[in-house]
Amino acid sequence: MKELIVSILRGAIERARAAGQLTAEIPSIGIEAPRDSAHGDVASNVALTIAKAERKPPRAIAEIIKSHVAMPAEVSEVSVAGPGFINFKMSSPYWHSEMRRAASDGRAFWKPRAWELHPGANERKKVQVEFLSANPTGPLTVGHGRNAVLGDTIARLYEAAGFDVTREYYFNDGGRQMKLLGESVRARYLQEHGIDAPLPEDGYQGEYIRDIARALKAERGDALVSVTDLEIFRAAAVKAIFADIKQTCTRLGIRFDVYTNELDLINAGLVEAVLKALRDCHLTFEKDGAIWLRGEPLGLPKDAVLVRSGPDRQPTYRTPDIAYHIEKLKRGFDLIVDVFGADHIAEHQEVVAAVKALGYDTTPIHAIIYQFVTLTRAGEKVKMSTRKATYVTLDELIDEVGADVVRFFFLFRKSDSQLDFDLELAKKQAPENPVFYVQYAHARLASIFREGAAKGLTLPADLSAVDLKLLGAEELDLAKRAVGLPEVMSAAAEALEPHRIPFYLLELAGEFHRYYNKPANRIIGPDRELSLARMYMAGILKDAIAGGLELLGVSAPERM
């Protein structure tokens, strides 16, 4: 639709120039859906944008362009409005054909369109989404949940658009925190055997550490009491915790294609190579026995340590991360999405700046930075901390409100807004809970078809037999709204803003509920032909909601 309008406008401007009525260059033509539907289906602000170069009032320019518009059958009306907008109203036959396309394409229709994301691309683009990437030190928390759901939904969007998507989990199971984890498990293990072993300072206090220690005791008895090497404790913990993390992800419908371990990058010599390359570019210096990255030439607010001082000369987290991002670029991804919390933003800037300084094109790299999640129970904030045992795990949250609600709530907010997860609201099976509101609309639509079937009214196999001209303005508006969903999906994918989809679904559901509630709008009525036309529209609505929810990883129940 937008392409059509753009080409119409381009043609009109072309003719106006040929006629000498316009002189300015043809600009890139801006197209938008007006907020107010009274302004038509599509609007353009070209006249406003070229007014200055043209040295004419925008409305006059708009009128000139309008006079040169060649109206195809798809368009029923062109008008100039407001400060100089050119508004287009699409004809009913156009909407009918869109509906027919939606109906015949079925599930394939309710997806983002690849050609809107990457116009002109003819090969299958490669996308990598790196998300979650939690080190295995404990169960996933509510905060991780937002990361996981955001990343997975971005992946779903691009997957649905036909891209070649890799979901990747980057982690480190070595290092300091892991040593602490091993020590914590060992302490608990010894305690299980009645030995007075204190948990280390800053050790992991969660109950899951005891569980791991108990499992170790059940498996190995007291064979490890005198073992001082932490490796076996660490390894047992990592194994158990990773299994737990994967299990939690599975409950949310999330899986990963690739797991990349920081240690593998180090062992492959890639981290050394990065250090050498940075040194060769004079971007490092030594101070206090450590190797530093120069902040100033990279436009960073401060210098940062790449390699720690001390006998083992361990790299900090950011050095392998630089190597990792270079590897990602080398793997040939057209789009790389990194999902992480606001606390990691400085690191990401450092990493990207360093990669760029080494001569790589970093434009494929995009970051989704989400703000923190707070949990509210009975109007009170729930405090969360991984180290202490006070946090609420993602598993507990899923237990309490269900996977559908968890996913929907995490997506129902712009990622750079803080997210307050209201447990009371999440559990309510009432219209103020957006998940139920949308799902209910779907269940209601499903019930129409059940009722229709019971009354012997079903859509014919040959859908072209249904006369869409019988539909009224209200029904057409509903269908328009539904048919606009793929465009919203495309925009959401392109902007990396999945929240647009749940908001759109909520509006669509609301519009349907309002329609449905009017007695005059009974879909199954005495007039068989009209009933079929309305069922046709209802089928599109149902598919739209189901398709939208599917993309969000939320179920679309037939009955509730």
Next chain:
RNA sequence: GCGCCCGUAGCUCAACUGGAUAGAGCAUCAGACUUCGGAUCUGAGGGUUGGGGGUUCGAAUCCCUCCGGGCGCACCA
């Protein structure tokens, strides 16, 4: 102190990336069931988009500044 994010109706949030009269839900008040599912709907009130300045045809959106909140500012990740 420095960097990033946020500030929109009493509350929780949108606003298609600079467009037309800033919109939803909740809460409040007043209404609608002979319903294909009332887990729904109709109506009303509620705003100087934190304050001030700037940019331009046009600003919640971009720039400057101040105020308020969050997150970072580790040889932890």
